[in-house]
Amino acid sequence: MSRSCHVTSLFLFLWGFASVYGQEIRPAVFASLSGFRHTGFEDNLFTDFEIGLSAASSFWITPKISYKHSGGRLNDNIVFEEDTAPLRVKEELRTYYSANLFGIGAEIRLTKQEDFWVFFWPRYYAGNFKFHGEFLKRDNNRDLVYKEIVKDNDFESYIDFSLGFSGYIDDAEKLSASVFLSYTTMDLKGGFKSLDFEQTNLRAYESTETLGLGFMIEYKPW
Secondary structure (H helix, E strand, O other), X not given: OOHHHHHHHHHHHHHHHHHHHOOOEEEEEEEEEEEEOOOOEHHHOEEEEEEEEEEEEOOOEEEEEEEEEEEEEXXXXXXXXXXXOOOOEEEEEEEEEEEEEEEEEEEEEXXXXXXXXXXXXXXXXXXXXXXXXXXXEEOOOOOEEEEEEEEEEEEEEEEEEEEEEEEEOOOOOXXXXXXXXXXXXXXXXXXXXXXXXXXXXXXXXXXXXEEEEEEEEEEOOO
């Protein structure tokens, strides 16, 4: 059985679990935006955008299934020319990643569901990552020019853990908003290392395991 079949079976199990023990199932849609700070990244930030479906109920567990797009750019690796004032870039390495991921997890309420409640949200992600690297070099004191572009793809999986609080923002209790702190175990050192440049020894290896902050909106149509 494929990995996607395993995670789909797990989601169906969680949905059925909530159906049996919950008093009412209310399908919902949600969207979230998260930013993760890491000193190895350009502007110290990489971002995740996620949309999905959930099986909200009066029980303490809410299964969720989602699609997520993730992306970021590492800080440039730069070599400066010697004995120049002001300093002038001689060589520069730019590296990026983007990913399209399938996610499955469950929001676990830690306090009673009233106007506001605290939740824990573990989830598993798997999907395709694209890595992109650009090597630039200055020729005869002119502008930097592209010398080499390298791309690679890889399948990766990892787990995120989030802790936050939610609250209804309408009287009908159909619309809720959440703020959460996340820890991601995503580690892309191997993917960046796979960018094998032939014209330079510059490399960019950065772990992406770090903390982030997220915001989520969830809507129950009925």
